[in-house]
């Protein structure tokens with residue numbers, strides 16, 4: 001297969017439509033799915049019982065599987081906005097077979113950016129959809145318009161730093177493409193290659209081939225939208241409520257709060273910046289790093305990301321060499337304070353070098369257990 005990858009003009013929708021891929025399909029039974037959702041909602045400060053009789057708007061629901069949990073708490077209405085026909089068909093099927101219970105279901109097929117609605121909603125959800133849009137900040141401001149005063153906005157974030165482990169995995173794609181004769185063969189060889197990694201991750205709630213298509217083969221638009229960026233873009237009307245992972249503690253005295261804003265956005269920004277490096281490795285015990293180290297790391301992960309873009313367009317050896325140099329520098333920076341992560345990157349360096357030399361059954365060692373906190377969640381209350 002030709003290793004240069006096509007670009008798609010509309011983030012997500014074009015690729016999912018071309019492949020007939022419905023994102024968000026969960027392999028778990030509803031009990032397990034609901035336990036996970038309850039845990040997530042708790043991180044985000046959403047009490048499920050308080051969804052009863054509320055109006056919920058969900059942007060980019062994919063298969064609609066996550067909405068089964070929301071619907072089980074009897075909101076008055078769930079309004080979906082989704083751009084993919086296949087996803088809309090999956091949601092309609094759930095509605096028609098009564099899986100959303102008695103709540104009213106609205107479905108709008110179309111581009112989120114063009115969506116208009118006079119209604120304001122108690123809860124607005126947008127998961128797995130903002131990082132990767134052409135302009136994540138404008139996109140977030142658009143969807144935030146639909147939150148009623150006192151209501152909640154839930155979004156997801158991802159950064160080049162939190163995605164370093166995915167970036168390392170994605171750049172093997174051209175190597176496998178050049179050895180595959182068809183898309184099916186490519187998917188199978190990538191599933192075989194990444195099975196030790198996915199097994200080590202555990203708790204993977206979708207099929208490995210769906211993961212390969214969505215995370216490895218899916219062309220990414222530039223992905224960068226941090227919790228810090230979302231706090232800043234929303235700070236004229238919203239205050240942060242919660243996040244997953246939780247990183248914020250707030251010891252301010254409630255009686256000292258007056259006016260619309262409590263100052264929590266500023267405190268959250270400070271904690272986020274200090275702890276940001278912990279997003280690199282989901283096994284890491286959170287620790288505050290000096291801001292200069294975070295800055296150095298951010299620059300190296302930014303250039304790793306740019307090399308990833310260049311490589312997927314044009315897999316030249318010089319880009320792989322640069323990428324490997326970059327990995328060595330990152331590993332060196334971490335050796336004292338995050339030794340497991342440093343070792344994982346060293347093993348990756350060896351594994352990728354072997355792969356480039358045609359050794360396909362190479363062992364990536366500790367790298368298989370290295371996964372970043374790729375996607376984070378954050379929630380916001382509209383205070384103004």
Ligand SMILES: C[S@@+](CC[C@H](N)C(=O)[O-])C[C@H]1O[C@@H](n2cnc3c(N)ncnc32)[C@H](O)[C@@H]1O
Pocket residue numbers: 011012013016023024025059060061062063081082083084087110111112113126127128129
């Ligand atoms: C990565 S999937 C996330 C699905 C689900 N929310 C989840 O978290 O698993 C992104 C979803 O948003 C939809 N989407 C992305 N951009 C969109 C846009 N501009 N307009 C409409 N739908 C969009 C895609 O079709 C897809 O269903």
